Each structure stands twice: as C-alpha cells, then as structure tokens.
C-alpha cells in the first residue's frame with residue numbers, strides 16, 4: 040500500500056485535479072459559465088484568485104492585484120452586455136430554478152460527472168465518458184431550457200414588464216431597447232413558429248458567444264498564471280532537511296504537481312540551470328514515495344506514458360476495479376443469472392456492450408462467492424480484462440485447444456463454454472498446487488471437455504502438438520493488477536523481470552510450436568499478460584516474430600484497447616505490433632492487460648534469413664523438435 044493510501048491524516052487531493060486541459064478544463068469552463076451567468080455584474084470579477092492556490096513545495100504563484108482586477112473588470116464588463124441579454128431571455132421563465140450559486144454549480148458538475156460514469160458502465164462503454172456524451176447532455180439541457188422558455192407564453196409576455204422594474208436593466212443600451220421594441224412588433228406580425236425559432240436561434244447565438252468569450256478568458260487566465268508561476272527544484276540540502284522531519288505528503292504532492300507543470304511547459308518554466316532529467320529525477324523520487332513504489336518500478340512504468348497520464352495511471356492503481364462475473368453459459372443464460380441475483384438483492388448491471396456474458400456487481404447483501412448460483416457453477420468471479428484473451432482466441436466447438444498456463448481456470452472454463460463442452464481442452468499448468476483450484480472450477484462449472492495436465496509449458500511440444508488453438512496466459516509480474524496486489528509495487532526487482540521475460544520468451548515459442556498451421560478451423564495462438572511493461576509484452580511478441588517467421592500477428596478482434604507499441608524508447612519493433620492491444624485501468628476501468636494474436640502460416644520454421652528450416656515443429660504431433668538457431672541474439 041502506498042503512503043498515499045496509508046495517510047490517515049486527511050487524504051491529499053487527486054494529483055490531476057489541477058489539470059489544465061481535456062475534460063477538466065471543459066468542466067471548469069462550464070462552471071465558469073455557470074458562475075458568470077449567476078454572478079456577473081459589471082465591475083465584479085468572477086474569476087477565482089490564483090492566490091487561493093497553495094504555495095508550498097518551492098512554488099510561488101504571484102498575482103499583481105491591480106493589473107488583475109482591471110483585467111477582470113474589463114472582461115466582466117465585456118461579458119455583461121451579452122450576459123444581460125441572456126439574462127433577459129431566461130430571467131422570467133423559471134430557468135434559474137435549481138441551479139443555485141457558484142457552489143451549486145460545482146455540485147451540479149460533480150453530479151453530472153458521476154452520472155456520466157454510471158451511465159458509462161450501464162451503457163457498456165469502457166472508453167470513459169466521451170466528450171460528445173457530455174455535449175449531448177448539455178444540448179439536451181439547453182433544449183429543455185429553451186423549450187420551457189419558448190413554450191411558456193405568459194412568462195415570455197411578462198418578461199418586458201419585469202425587466203422594466205429591474206434597475207440594472209435600466210442601464211441597458213438604447214439599441215437593446217430598440218431591439219426589444221422591434222421584436223415585439225415582429226412578434227405581432229409573425230406566426231408562433233417563426234417567433235419561437237427566432238428566439239431559439241438567438242439563444243443559440245448567445246450561447247456560442249458566451250462560450251467563445253469564456254474560452255478566451257480561460258486561455259488568458261492560464262497564460263497569466265504561467266507568467267506568475269515560479270518553481271525552484273529543492274537543493275540537496277533542502278531534501279536532506281526534509282528527510283529529517285516527518286514526511287509531509289502535501290508538500291510532496293504539491294511538488295509533484297509543480298514539476299509536472301514545469302515539464303509540460305519546459306522551455307518557459309524551467310530554471311535555466313536545471314536539466315529535464317533533474318526534474319524527472321525529482322518527480323520519480325517524489326512519486327515513488329507518494330505512491331509507495333520502488334524507484335526502479337516507478338521509473339519503468341513512468342516510461343509508458345506522458346507525465347500527466349502517468350499520474351492518472353498511478354492514481355487508478357490506488358482504486359479497486361469493479362467486481363465482475365462471467366455467466367457460465369454451459370449452465371445458464373446471463374438474463375436468468377441476473378434475475379436470480381437481483382432476487383437476492385444484488386445490485387448489478389451488464390458489463391458492457393463488448394461482452395454478452397459479463398455482469399458488474401455494484402453491491403451485494405451476500406458474499407458473491409457464496410451464493411447458491413455460485414455454488415451451482417452459474418458464474419465465475421472474473422476480472423473483466425480476463426475475458427479478453429479468450430474472446431481473442433475464439434475457440435470453436437469440436438476443436439483441440441491447449442491452455443498452456445491455465446490455473447485456476449478462469450480462461451479454461453470460458454473456452455469450454457465457447458466450445459459448448461465439445462472437442463477437447465488440455466488445461467495445463469506447471470504448478471500442481473494451483474491446479475487444485477483449476478480442477479475445482481472445472482467441476483463446479485460443469486466442464487466435461489477438459490484434460491488437466493501438469494507440465495512445464497516449455498516442454499509441451501515434446502509431449503504433444505497439433506492443436507487448433509493455443510492460449511498462453513503467461514506468468515508475469517502483475518503490474519496490471521497493482522490495485523489487487525499492492526506488493527508488486529516493491530517486490531519486483533530487475534532480476535525478477537529478467538527471469539520472467541526469459542521464461543515468457545521460451546513459453547511463447549513453445550505455444551507457437553504446439554499449433555497446427557494446417558488446422559481447418561484455427562491455427563491461432565493468443566499471448567496475454569496482466570502486466571503492462573513493454574519487456575513482458577511487445578518485446579516478447581517481437582522476439583517470437585523474429586524467432587518464428589512462420590507466424591504473423593493478426594487483429595485480436597477486440598474493438599477497443601490501445602494499440603501496442605511498434606517502437607519504444609528508441610527500440611523499433613515489427614510494425615505489426617500495433618495489432619496487439621493494451622488495456623489500462625485509467626482508460627478502460629479494467630485491470631491492466633495485454634493481448635496479442637498470431638496466425639501460424641506454416642509448420643516449417645523458416646530461419647530469420649528466409650531459408651527453410653530443415654525441421655518441422657511438433658505442431659502436427661510427433662515431428663522432431665526445431666533446431667536451435669545458431670545465430671546469437673542479444674535478447
């Protein structure tokens with residue numbers, strides 16, 4: 040558990056709270072707009088003072104009040120003409136009801152965000168709330184407001200009276216009054232529909248103007264903020280002093296934010312005598328401390344993302360993923376299972392459009408691993424990400440399938456369900472202890488087409504071959520499941536990674552050699568890990584492509600997930616690596632996962648130089664083992 044999670048004296052704010060781009064900015068814009076609509080009066084600044092922000096951790100955000108006020112006043116005045124007209128439009132039509140002041144503006148925003156997340160899950164999108172969803176919500180709200188406004192005739196008619204009474208309205212320009220008179224005349228002449236559509240058009244124009252105005256204001260505000268932002272990296276002495284006193288997470292958190300800010304606008308905000316690597320070193324040190332990782336692992340994981348995204352990644356690892364279950368279609372249908380669980384008071388929803396068998400469990404009055412339905416084998420408690428390799432493998436009825444590292448059997452039993460208990464699955468694992476759970480699950484779920492075996496996967500081609508499909512859900516470091524097992528943060532050394540990747544490379548060649556390229560229905564291999572490191576993912580797959588030119592990567596068939604790296608930190612992989620898929624907690628709300636799918640083209644191993652190898656793999660069963668490549672490789 041990281042210090043961030045351990046800290047009991049007040050939880051620091053999420054580090055991305057001050058993000059200046061993307062959705063947060065958009066939300067901020069919305070809030071600003073709300074505040075301005077509610078509060079804007081000529082001469083009153085609606086902007087939050089920058090001085091409100093913390094200045095610990097070596098940063099200073101100064102503001103020259105006079106300059107700022109004058110800008111604020113000018114801006115506020117500039118907006119007021121527009122706002123006033125908008126106010127006219129809304130004032131007497133009850134449109135303000137329920138929107139409250141600036142604080143409730145924040146409240147509304149938070150609620151909208153939560154709703155977005157909920158509907159995200161219930162609608163099955165794992166891509167997060169899209170901007171267009173938010174836009175759609177906004178436009179619905181606007182349409183609702185507009186239609187209230189347009190169709191409440193009495194309110195519209197009383198509008199001019201009440202505006203006369205409003206002293207602030209007396210300041211309105213003559214043009215505005217003239218426009219109002221003209222409007223009344225026109226209203227007398229034009230039909231209802233035309234009148235309404237003109238009003239709506241006007242409303243839309245005002246909205247657009249307001250949005251533009253606030254966008255400009257936001258940009259200007261950010262620029263000013265940067266002008267007054269100062270951050271100095273702590274010296275060795277500062278750090279030594281800091282180390283002597285009890286750790287203050289708030290100081291570290293603030294420094295992380297500041298360093299990220301500097302790195303994002305490096306040429307503008309850096310100290311001239313400091314290099315990027317000095318900032319990166321401080322960031323690594325602080326983040327490792329803050330989230331409780333070894334510096335070695337933190338650095339490795341940091342390399343996967345731009346710095347701001349890395350923070351989202353580490354934050355997501357502090358939050359548990361939703362509990363998910365997979366319906367065992369050998370015994371029941373998802374609809375019936377959901378109904379049975381709902382009858383027990385379980386609060387659930389479908390997992391997403393991408394799966395027809397998954398359910399997300401929000402809460403349950405009974406342990407979800409002890410219901411009668413669980414005991415009867417109607418479902419498997421399984422992470423959403425674990426569905427993916429089996430979906431990619433797509434085993435067919437009557438095929439011969441090998442699950443090379445199968446315990447405790449989540450994927451074996453899924454394969455059996457897709458094969459409708461026909462054909463045969465060899466459920467292998469090198470660990471006999473873990474196979475107890477595999478056997479128990481096979482029995483509980485009613486799988487009758489599995490043969491459990493206990494070989495080192497590297498030896499499998501010597502035992503048998505000729506499979507239509509092979510799944511290698513490889514042993515890995517588990518960097519994708521840190522939210523479940525936080526010990527990974529500190530217990531994986533460089534040596535562990537070296538040993539693991541070596542094993543993974545041997546296993547992947549074995550998996551390839553176990554498949555029959557001439558299979559009428561298959562000839563596929565899926566490689567997956569619950570780790571996000573390139574060493575265990577793309578590097579292993581690229582190695583396999585080089586060592587076995589008789590396979591090629593194909594589309595995984597998964598219609599979401601991020602493309603695998605085809606180059607990484609100066610290292611070029613085969614371009615087809617982009618066909619592989621990466622999944623992350625912070626982007627897909629599921630455990631970190633990697634999936635690659637190969638098609639075997641020939642049972643002959645062609646040497647990397649393009650010559651035909653003299654041997655065939657054991658892929659058709661019984662053939663000699665492929666000769667070892669004489670060429671020495673660095674990996």
Ligand SMILES: C[S@@+](CC[C@H](N)C(=O)[O-])C[C@H]1O[C@@H](n2cnc3c(N)ncnc32)[C@H](O)[C@@H]1O
Pocket residue numbers: 425443444445446447448449450451467468469470473494495496497512513514515
């Ligand atoms: C990620 S887990 C597999 C999870 C499993 N596929 C499931 O869905 O339930 C990796 C497995 O690889 C097994 N393993 C480790 N080394 C192995 C080897 N040399 N050959 C075969 N299996 C191995 C481990 O015992 C572990 O059960």
